[in-house]
Amino acid sequence: MATTTYTLTSSDMGMSIPPNLPHAISVSLPKWQDNVDYEEGRPRVVDAMQTGYPRFFVHRTIQKLATMCEQRFGRPDERAMLFPSAKIASECARFMASQSAAPEALAVRTTHFVLYPSEQDASSAAEPTELHIVLFPSAAWPLAKQFWQHTGLGVSSRMAERCVQLWSEGAGGSSPTTDAPHDSNAANGNAGLIGKRRSARSRYGRKPSIGTPLSPVSPIESVSPPRAPAFPPPTQEEDLSTDHAAYIEERYGRNLPLSQAVLAKQALRRRIAGTLAHESEEMEVHGRGVEGVTEEDVYLMSTGMTAIWYAHQLALAAREPAKSICFGFPYTDTLKILEKWGPGCHFYGHGLDSSIDELEERLQTGEKILALFCEFPSNPLLRSPNLPRLRKLADQYDFLIVVDETIGNFVNVEVLPYTDVLVSSLTKVFSGETNVMGGSLVLNPKGRHHAALKATMASLYEDTYWPEDAIFMERNSRTFVPRVYQINENAEALCDMLRAKIGSSSVKEVYYPKYTTRENYDVCRIPAQNGRPEGGFGGLFSVVFTSVTASKAFFDALPCEKGPSLGTSFTLACPYTVIAHYLELDWAAGWGVDVSLVRVSVGMEDKESLLHGFAQAMEAADKAVANESS
Structure with a gap:
């Protein structure tokens, strides 16, 4: 693997970090005032931004795909938010309906379609791609953006790139123009919406019910038949050749072929369980202080916040709902998740031993607690909570402990013995690069609630981590x-x-x-x-x-x-x-x-x-x- 020498440098305002990286997750804001102006929405900064952190800035390729979906499926004055599964799209719709302050019910709709590669596409990525769309009045965009930001569950830029590629390849006058196409013979073998021979319903129809929702919600309006497509012209700045993009992305090492995404995910789960992967795939699993932890207790997520959101959903589903504890001053979206889903939370923002005294007083009143969420150490105050004492309280008063060890990281600290659920943002030092997002959730196999959590996770979890993102994460994390x-x-x-x-x-x-x-x-x-x-x-x-x-x-x-x-x-x-x-x-x-x-x-x-x-x-x-x- 190539050795990279890092030197101190600063990029121009608005450029990706590093420059010219198609799927960069950071953007250069080199002056204090640049950051202030960004927060205030000043055009000199906002208009100059090529990209941004993916949960806050919707990648331009995703924006392009959303516009295509709005024009294809939307009604006047509707916007679209894109997701990789029906369950996630439905949860977004439920969240928007529950958070809306409007006196009337919010008109949120969901639909989906499958993009098929051409029969001539021999690439390793030649698999159908299913895209799920939430459509809503444009005035409700802030609510949709909250869901996108808090959960990290939206489509990744690489998934969007694949969708745009397939859609554009099949858009050359061959897409149906009627509201509800029914002629399966229209399939002509081109890539894109009509692809292989499928019924009109399987390509465009409503998605059947997905079963029990993750949270109670009022009924969501079903989608109307799609209208004729109107494709936006491609933008010049996105016209990067495949070879150039691959060179930029892979300059630090060699990726596994995309066909090996399943093995890449397995390698990641084993690596997180306590090992380094070898080319021979002869991996020995160590327990990191807890005997018996294996890849089967590791779940990959699309982002670190997704792992935290899943941990909270897991607690709500596996146990009697109650308020949670947010212990210590956390990264902002952690607190938002605990406040906006379920019964809410109590906030002990200082996260000191004196805060544990206050928590113990609350527990002694008999109030039931669902779970305690904390970081080790916290961001940005770098405070480490007293985990042994918190674990003792959790055992005594029967609540879960969820620890985010992103800042401490697997190599420096061993916190799994004190947790029921361990979450991490793989986007950070585990990857080390700014070209891919990812997260992980690990169940403590020695935890007293492991069996119940494992059983609940079997029905709750779905792997929506985009295969190409897993490939890049596996490559990055080797070192x-x-x-x-x-x-x-x-x-x-x-x-x-x-x-x-x-x-x-x-x-x-x-x-x-x-x-x-x-x-x-x-x-x-x-x-x-x-x-x-x-x-x-x-x-x-x-x-x-x-x-x-x-x-x-x-x-x-x-x-x-x-x-x-x-x-x-x-x-x-x-x-x-x-x-x-x-x-x-x-x-x-x-x-x-x-x-x-x-x-x-x-x-x-x-x-x-x-x-x-x-x-x-x-x-x-x-x-x-x-x-x-x-």
Whole structure:
């Protein structure tokens, strides 16, 4: 596998990170004001963005496919949201209906169609692709976008790319123009909507009932017959050759062929269960501290938030519904999921041992709790909860514990023994690149509720992880372990340097597991064994300054990439509070998340270059403060 050397660099505003990456998940916002203007919807930033984080920015290929669906199936003033399964589309419709504040019922409709490759298509991807569409009044777009953002369940950009390809290949005057085509002889072998010989109902008809819904909801309006197609012209900027796109995507290593997607998923599940895959596929499964965990307890998801959403749905389905606990200040969408689905939650935002005292008082009143959700450590304050104490309470008062270990990661910490359900965003350091999304959910085989959770998951879970995304995730994660060790070393050096400046510079605080709730982190830190070093403190830290002026100067002067996401092989920074809580800054500050906070995800660049670059940024911050006070 090729070796990549990472250097400190910063891309132009609005460009993907790295530049020219067709399925990039991060976008460059290199100045503090760029982030503010993005949050305020300023055209100078929004219009310049080539891409964005997929749960917040709908990829342009998905936008194109949605427009095609609106023109083909929609009514005037309707918009479309696209999903990979009927169950997910129905859940989106139910969510929109339940969240609508309008006095009248929201007119949400669902439909689907199958795109068939031509009989001449000999590629490994020559399988039918089923697309599910939620149609709704354009005014309800914010509700649909909430579902897309909170759950991460929408179609991936690679799936959309495949759909556009198939649809466009079959669109050359051969698509039916009647409202309800019934002539199966119209099939002519071309790729696209009419593809192989199928009945009109199987191509265009309503989807039958999918059985018991995930949550109670008022009836959803069924779809009307599709109208004649009206295809938008292809945009020039999307006209990348297949060879060029493949070169850009695969520059760091060789992918498995797409026909091996099932094996790639198996390799991922085994890798997550505690192993590294070998080319011979002779994989030994280790328990990571819990005897008996295997790939059968690992479920792949399309995003990390999907894993959290599934964990909550699993708890609601397997146990008597009740409020959950959100323990510690979490990534924003985790709290939204717990608030908007089911009975709601209690929020213990500080996540300290004193918060456990408060929780115990609540439990002693007899109130039933469904599950406790926490991060280890938390994002962006890097606090680690006292998992042994929480586990003891969970056993005593019979509730589940769900832990998101994305920040700590599999190599550094071992938290599975304290959990019932373990969730992770594979998008982050497990992948290390910014070209694919993914998530995982792991059941603790030694957990007291394992049997019930496993049985419920059998009926609840559906694998909608797009095969090509799994291929890229498998490729990226082959170097997961050595990357983590190098990132640990770089991050610790930077944090030691910055923390040493507290009291003599504009640095006010550095949040990092080495200094933040260290005793709780060390309980779960993996010891050195079998020739491997002990687990480190991870690659994420946050630095808070004495003023926003200092934060802006520091951020603007950083000689690294700046945009959303974390865990990348290159250093990536963002003004976290601004981009995650811009409309609730006072609320965030009340939980200790200061507006001046800058979050840094450290990469694999040369350590001395990192130290030099961050020292320069510190000088800029101190100079800005001095100028402001003079």
